[in-house]
Amino acid sequence: MSVTQRLSDLAYATGWAVVRGxxxxxxxxxFRAAADLGARRNGPGTRQMRRNYARVVPQAGPAELDELVRAGLRSYARYWKETFRLPGMDHKAIYRQVDDLVVGKPLVDAALERGKGVILALPHTGNFDVSGIWLVGHCGPFTTVNERLKPESLYQRFVSYRESLGFEILPSEGGAYRVLMERLRANKVVCLVADRDLSKRGVPVTFFGEETRMPVGPARLAASTGAELLIVDNTFTEDGWSLRIHTPVHVHGREDVAPATQRMADAFAADIATSPADWHMMQKLWLADLDDDRRKALQGSR
Structure with missing residues (x-):
């Protein structure tokens, strides 16, 4: 374990131990002070967030982008504050609060009544763990995938955290796709964060007018199992959370996987444009932001 990995693991352990209380x-x-400090320091992640927001709100001038970045960092800080506090919060109360406002509940119910499972696809917006608490309360445990973080102890902390909320967690490597298919064939719910996949496996899409790649998994699973693919929009409200489930994406066989992924990207874009500050994307997303070698490698893998 490197020094950086050890410090990262310690930081998260401290967050769950201290912030919770x-x-x-x-x-x-x-957390608001930390967000504002991040805006003033304008590090690499903050600068990339600004470039990403400039695509979402192309008409914004420098001052508006400054304010949007500050709001985005505060939203992201709120996500982490809630992450560290959720294990000690009243999950039944959270469920009731979200259930009073959730939009699209009948879509989930109808998909499960069909008996082929449901896939919920979402971008990095709002607090999807809170939405997960609502989903567990509404229809029981669901299955999702976590990146295999390093060190292993940090990955296990996130697995334990999300399992404590009622989620089934699969590692991103090691047969996750097969298990996801099994869950859908058993008429269960699968949730996948799906707005970024800069690998040779990703599907080329146009997103806010520029080329990037998104995961093939949601559409491919829908094509293989007949499960309904629905889009999820998570945002914050001043004193709570908003959850909207919408836009059934019908995938008509394997030949429709790439077009369906584009339809998923279009739905993500519409939601993000409505509440851009709640989209917590501080990494490079569009191919134009990658270095020449990486971009050429991805473009040559089509």
Whole structure:
């Protein structure tokens, strides 16, 4: 384990141990201050967030982008504050609060009544763990995939955290796709974060007018199992959370996987444009932002 990995693991362990017990006003102040400091320091992640937002809101001038980045960092800080506090929060109360406002519940119910399972695809927006708590309360445990973080101890912390919320977690490597198919064939729910996959496996899509890649998994699973593919929009409200499930994406066989992935990307874009500050993308997403060698390698893999 490298020093960086050890420090990262310690930081997350401290977050779950300390932030969980903070009074809410203190936690709010600490994380908002951290977000504002990040905006002032303007590090690589913040600068990339600004470039990403410039695609989402192309008409924005410098001052508007400054404000959007500040709001985006505060939204992202809120996500981490809630991540560290959720294990100690009242999950039944969270379920009731979200259930009062959720839009699209009948789509999930209808998909499960068909008996072929349901795939919920979402971008990195809002707090999807809170939406997961609602989903567990509504229809029981669901299955999702976690990146295999390093060190292993950090990955296990995230697995334990999400399992404590009622999720079934699969590692991104090691047969996850086969298990996801089994769950769908058993008429279960699968949730996949699907707005970024800069690998040779990703499907080329146009996103906010520029080329990038998104995971093939959601559409491919739908084609293979007949499961309904639905889009999820997670955002924050001033004192809670908003969850909207919408836009059934029908995948008509394997030849429709790439077009269906584009339809998924279009739905993501419409949601993100409505609430851009709640899209927490601080990594390079569009091919134009990659170095020449990486971009040529991806473009040559079609």
């Amino acid at each position: 903070m009074p809410e006003p203190m936690a709010n102040g600490v």
